[in-house]
Amino acid sequence: DARVTQTPRHKVTEMGQEVTMRCQPILGHNTVFWYRQTMMQGLELLAYFRNRAPLDDSGMPKDRFSAEMPDATLATLxxxxxxxxxxxxxxxxxxxxxxxxxxxxxxxxxxxRLTVT
Amino acid sequence: SQQGEEDPQALSIQEGENATMNCSYKTSINNLQWYRQNSGRGLVHLILIRSNEREKHSGRLRVTLDTSKKSSSLLITASRAADTASYFCADSGGSNYKLTFGKGTLLTVNP
Known part of the structure; x- marks a missing residue:
């Protein structure tokens, strides 16, 4: 959807490295969902935010994952x-x-698309 | 955990034929949505049916909902090669916007 941009589109990294993914809701939407899709698990909800506050991050492994909305136009995972x-x-x-x-x-x-080797 | 479960997992038909995909869910819902995903792309919303509706149409799409059986079906009429994609149902559970997706049906329409 042209209303949303995500960067990077592809990322290959080695195990142990930090990865940051960005999402720009161009229109400044106040709620953002993060999903993860794999062949085995399908589409899983990781977390969602409203007005930059986390509403539900129960699907996210908290020891290694973090999600934020620094402002209304940018969300990061x-x-x-x-x-x-x-x-x-x-x-x-x-x-x-x-x-x-x-x-x-x-x-x-x-x-x-994230690949961790 | 996955609530919506699509059936069949894969469907291959000829152009011009109708395609029917089914979805089952486990708990009560406020609404059920269908999405399409082309290979390598994000999901695109197709149609939403509310829990108090039984049938809805949008162009060549027809969605039915049977809350007593906790099931929904998506019918695509007069299929085209461009309809080739994965189709997902997503139920809202008790909320209106927190969606739980099924694993999808891969539809292949052969020209």
Whole structure:
């Protein structure tokens, strides 16, 4: 969706390295979801934020993962240290509470494909 | 944990045929949504059906919801090669926007 950008689109890194993924909800959406997609587990919700405060991060391994919204136009997901099992595609999905409140649909970014060797 | 479970996991049809995908979920819902994902892309919202609705149409898409059976179906009529993608159902559970996705149906439409 053109409303959302994610960087980097692809990342290959070695085990133990720090990885930071960025999501820009261009329209300044106030709620952002982070998902992880793998062949084995499918699409899993990691965390979501509203107005930059975490609402639910129960799906996220907290010992190595952290998610933040430094401001209303940027959300980040960080893995430190990364492990091979973190290899997946990570999507952010901003939710516009104003217009989305009636439709509840989520707009997914193009994803960051992470490979940890 | 995954709530929505799509059936079949994979479906291959000829262009012009109809494609039907089914989804089951486990708990009560406020709404159920269907998304499409082309290879290497993010998910795109297709259609939402609320818990008090039984059927909804959007272009060549028809979605049904049976809350007594906790199931939904997505019908794509007159399929095209461009419909080739993975299709996911996502239920909202008790919230309206926290979605739980199934593992998807891979639809291949052969020209």
């Amino acid at each position: 960080k893995i430190q240290p990364s492990e091979p099992r973190d290899s997946a595609v990570y999507f952010c999905a901003p939710f516009d509470r104003c217009s989305g409140w009636a439709s509840y649909e989520q707009y997914f970014g193009p994803g960051t």
